[in-house]
Amino acid sequence: MTKSYVAITYDVCEHNDLCEDMNEYILDSSVDMDKQVKGFAEQDVAPLVKVYESATSDFGELTLYKEFKFKEYECDCEQ
Numbered sequence: 752m753t754k755s756y757v758a759i760t761y762d763v764c765e766h767n768d769l770c771e772d773m774n775e776y777i778l779d780s781s782v783d784m785d786k787q788v789k790g791f792a793e794q795d796v797a798p799l800v801k802v803y804e805s806a807t808s809d810f811g812e813l814t815l816y817k818e819f820k821f822k823e824y825e826c827d828c829e830q
């Protein structure tokens with residue numbers, strides 16, 4: 752059985768204690784994960800993308816697989 756991966760983009764503002772999930776993307780296993788995640792972050796301007804692994808194809812049970820942080824998309828609001 753092949754594992755499935757889903758990436759969720761997050762909008763994060765540490766100043767306002769905000770961490771909100773934005774969009775969910777099913778990863779294409781034939782494409783490099785880092786590349787896909789980078790694309791999602793760019794599209795959503797997301798400083799944080801979490802990739803979850805699912806043992807089942809219906810994404811019933813998700814476990815955190817990897818976290819990607821993108822400094823260039825962090826909020827620039829004042830403290």
Ligand SMILES: [Zn+2]
Binds near residue numbers: 766826827829
């Ligand atoms: Zn902020």
